[in-house]
Amino acid sequence: MADSSESGAFNDAPALEASGIAKHFAGTIALDDADFSCRRGEVHVLLGANGAGKSTLVKILCGVQPPDAGTIRLAGEPVKLENPIRAAELGVAAVFQELSLAPHLTVAENIMLAHEPTGPLGQIRGRELRRRVTELFEQIGIDHIKPNTLTGRLTLADQQLVEIAKALSHDPKTLIVDEGTSALGQEEVRRLFDLLGRLRERGTAIIFISHRMAEVREIADRLTVFRNGTNVGTVDAADMDESHLVELMLGERIEQSFPERAPRPTDNDILLDVDHLSAGELLHDISFQLRRGEVLGIAGLEGQGQGDLLLALFGMVRRLSGDVRVAGKPVNLGSPWKAIRAGFALIPEDRKTQGLLQPQSLRENIALASLKNLSRGGLIDRARERRTADEGMKRMEIKAASMETPVAALSGGNQQKVVIAKWLETGGDIFLFYDPTRGVDVGTKRAFYELIGELARAGKAVMLYSTELSELVGVCHRVLVMNDRRIAETLEDTDITENAILAASLGVRERAGADAEPAATRNIGAAS
Amino acid sequence: DNSACYKAWSGSTKMFSWPHTKKPPYRIALSNSYIGNEWRAEMATIAKMYANRPEVKKLIKDFKISSAGNDVNAQIAQINQMILSGVDAIVLDAASPTGLNSTIERAANAGVLVVSFDNVVTTDKAITINQDQFDMGKRWADFVIKHTGGKGHVLVVRGVAGTFVDQQRYKGGKSVFDKHPDIKTTEVYGNWDNGTAQKVTANAIASGAKFDAVWSEGGDSGVVNAFKQHGLKMPPIAGEAENGFRLAAAKDGFPMMSIGQSAGLVALSMKVALSVLQGEKVPQSIQSPLNIVTNDNLEKGKNYFTGVPDSFFDGVSVPDCGLHFDAKQVYHGID
Amino acid sequence: MIIERYYSSLTAVIGLVLLAILFAYIQPMILSPFGVTMSANQGTTLALAALAQLVVVLTGGVDLSVGAMVGLTNAIAATYMGTHPAIATLVIIGTLFAGTLAGFVNGLIVAYGRIQPIIVTLATLYIYTGIGLVVRPQPGGSVPSGFANALTGSWGYLPYGLIFLLVVVGVAWVPLMRSRLGRAIKAVGDNRNGARVSGISVARTELWAYTAGGFFAACAGIFLTAQTTSGDPTIGTSYTLNSVAAVVFGGAVLGGGRGVALGPICGAYFLSLLISVLFASGVSPFYQNLLQGAILVIVLAAANVWRLRTRHWLNVMSN
């Protein structure tokens, strides 16, 4: 803000202002005459359904993609952001929705990528580089990540922190965080918010994108809602009316609370019986039972074995010890196909890399896991395949031009629905959901909760791992809290609260906080 | 007396005298490059057969064969290693006519005699033994001229582009064709390989040309097949010494001339190496005469055979030096 | 230096050491200055060709024209070098330039034509071979003996060839990898999209990586010229696929992002020495091919045998 002394007007000029931004892709309008502005020292939340154009706007603001039309002003000055480095020089840096880290470069190398300090011969000055990173880590309070580790060795949450450090290494006046929390657990989000709070105090303008309303509520100073590529409203956090915001986002009014939980199964029809399941250093002595019609949550801090438990049940972890019985019969879980035969279905962690064949059609994706049933003598029965795909699309209310549309052209939420539709077709009994609502907008989330309820009511069993505690509280009958790769606590019914889950995750036996809810206290006592 | 056998390449060829003569028995090594074709395999077998002859065996205490592949670096290392292991002479079929020169000089300085044959090297530090490739190409062309009356369309099937042998044979042929303005040539590259030669010949025929004769450096049974498949009358063909080619000529009686590089050259080279080590003076560059087979002297069991495959190269002997090998035995190998 | 990055070179380093010990056991003479020089010279061309391959492999591509570029630069160097030292120097520079230019053309087509590297370089393999044949229709040419000795001779146990390799590594490879470009090359191979949003121009990075590949191939061509003191347009053929083998054997990953020079260099020497060891141990030439193939396959499998024991199936699928 060099001009602030000359003209008072610039003092009030927003840190970043975009107006009339348009961006078209082949056949798709991502942004259409979109306006947006963000002030210094505020956290400005950008809301919108999947595919509303948020990430596209971010990419344009960071010089990753050029806009088709529109102007961008920084502190009142119109600028041209040709590439990300130029944008960073001008003070705009972002944490992108997809990780931009190179797994085989070190943390320090990643953070300084493309703006390394160089010497007179163009050589990178390694010591200076590490010094800067160490200094940066000190400033932003990261003390548990070593700058010399290969980035791929870090947990997803730590990578996310590195990603943020990378953005901050440009010392930006405007920082954009596009769904930077979607992979983070409660604790990590806490840490990130502390950091954002400090930056806000320093006068950094922060644009924050998330589909988690609880987070939004906590961090937002102002909110802007995008729908179909345009700004449909900006409000102050003080005036925030959640149901109104959701209506703005989706263009329709939906029920905000969780749908009614499926009735808790009363009979003792045990579908899954896991007994002393261990897998080397991945899982220690896991035992639990799951009844038909039950929704069992799994919680815990990042990396405590929740994911590996679901993967192990789906046959993705080899050399297990212990017994697993499905409907009383012992099963051998050596591979996914064995698990599927036993009745398991897994909605995996990352739909892009584990769930979908991106360039292939909806039809092919939905049919993939059940092709055996849809073919005779190795030949695919096309008519049946189409029928199956059609049913799946209807059942999951997938919005797409046709079943021949490539999955890559769907929004994130709809892609996730395709993954689920695939598993509904296999006729499994035990559904393992691995953080299914990650990066999914509120409307779609609600649809997922309803689906989980439906499955339970239909006599299936559901296991749900989620990083979003409210979700576990809202839909589960029971929650297993994991710590150190074993089950630390089991919470039931009304004992399931966010605080209780958090306390159990942290391994806290007695609640220290004064604001503890009675239910949580009771529960922790009871579970031991 | 070998002087009739060790014929100097030309009048200007110098005599080669070896300072490091010594008493037998000797350690000899055969350094070969590529092994993956029939000619080289026959050559390797003949080398073994020759080394096992009683009169030769008593002169040799150790005989080793190694193939480096078409990789000059590997062959350089191989020769170096032979030097290291203290062999007295190296018999060499080189991967490159020029690439080994400096290594050969080193060998000579280290007291190791190098006798190079077939794909010969260009340094005079080694004795080179070969048939005259230029002359071969020339004689094929003379045959073609004779049968076409110096007029008509000739299919020229060349070998592998960029090699010395292909260049020499081609130049020999061209030196003749250039004198006959009524000869029109169509050149294709058959890579000395039956399948490739057959395909390119078929292409040339199918693209509408009518050939009055063929001048071919190799892959000749492929050339014959291509004409047969198109149901054409076989034109006069001048080509290499593959058994399949001679068999076909014997059967169908088309005019042919077949001149082959003899795989027996390896035996001659070993013979020369042994003589020189014992102190005999020989020309630095030795020319082994061409063995020309035409319809007139085609003879079953002598210069073509029924018990060996089409891809067998019939030139296994060096008659002028009394080096005769039995084709069947060469084919079946000795171990 | 991040030690962890060098783990991938372990197979090649251990393999080379074991092979060298075996070699020395079978053929003790190889421990003489001459033996050491000979062994070093044998693998140097392939080691340089492997560097040419590696810089491209790091971006996630592959260069099938390496052998053709080696042959082309060999043909150029041996054809024009003559005997005068000043001219020879100029020709060496010109040869380096020609190789670099060939790499640059590869890079242009890959980066801006956006065609898969494997097919681009397959096509340029034909083109560069053709140009090599134009320059030198048949083997021949000559180089000053001083030039040959300077690269292939030795000072006691110290082969100049090894020094040449170290100089190329020290003067070109290390500075390249220590520059922003080198960092960008690895980042592009490791996470293309990530590199793009971090402000790296992927196309420009690829362009310069292929160009550097051409330069290293020219270095290989020059060394080969010194070693053979002549030019042969078909001489490079074996370096294309062997360089890929050396790079993979040396722990770099086809797909990009991972690989240090140590592994591929050791891999190149391993592959080159193997044939000598087989010869020294007196294996019949017919079996030499079989054993060469079998050893390559077994060593590769052995280096990856841990995959059979992995706990997570997903680890198996992502390299």
Add this chain to the structure above:
Amino acid sequence: MNNVSESKRAVALPSWLLQGVTISYILLVVLFALAAAINPHYASWDNIRNLLQIGAFIGVIAVGQTLVIITGQIDLSVPWNLTFSAILMATLISHGTSTPVAIAAALASGTLVGMFNSIGTAIFRIHSLVWTLGTNALMQGATLVYTHAQPPKVDVPPFIRALGAGNLWGIPVPLMVWIVAAIFALVILHQTRFGRYLYAIGNNESALFLSGVDSRKVYLGAYAISGFCAALAGIMLTGYSSQTYLGMGSDYLLVPVAAVIIGGTNIMGGSGGYLGSISGAMIVVLLQSVLSTVQIQEAGKNIIFGSIIIVLLLLYGREKLSTH
């Protein structure tokens, strides 16, 4: 949310016209017309039949190669796998084994070598570019050891001759074999579960595995078919040249790969198909044929061949610019 607005489409051509496969066929026709313009004899049935006959060898190999490339891998073991299978067959015949048994043995050998390829790719996860090259070296060694570099003397039986060089009702038998192989490939790729899995592996192997399909078996199948096709081509080539010899496979290392890619199949896997490989094979054969008879130096032919491949791919083989 997809705001698909037809009016916004930049290009008005129908999408099928813009696909690689279609363009490759158009280019094939254009190239053919050019060749015929230079030499009218090119349009003769004699020449076309010759091209189809020679194309059949590449075409048959391309069946396996297409399947393997769709999974994102490559098979560079074709040359010596092909040679070994053919020589094995010839040896058996020369020892008096009946033709069908000898053919079956050759096909079995080729298939087994293919399966060996899949071990390195699917189990040890070594890049196929290197592993199959190792297999190729291994098979070269095996051939030399087996034959001592002297392929057997054999009178190639009429049936095998017919496979490689026969004519039935004026149509080359190799072409018929090719047609059968092509139908097989098209059915496999587009009608069967296995074919669907091939594309799935090429796009995202983890997703396929997590859908309960043992991707290792899919690799096994693809490579086995590729080995089978190599052996079949070896048998046909034996018939074509009425003999077996060591250099039989030398033309088939990279040329079939080029044919597949020119036909619009992505070398990274996941897209493409055999329909394109047919035109790819014909384009390659046409180019080779024209260049082999055009009277320019080999150097010039190499340069032209390489340049044309690049130009073809610049026309339609470019990757889409994407931000992902």
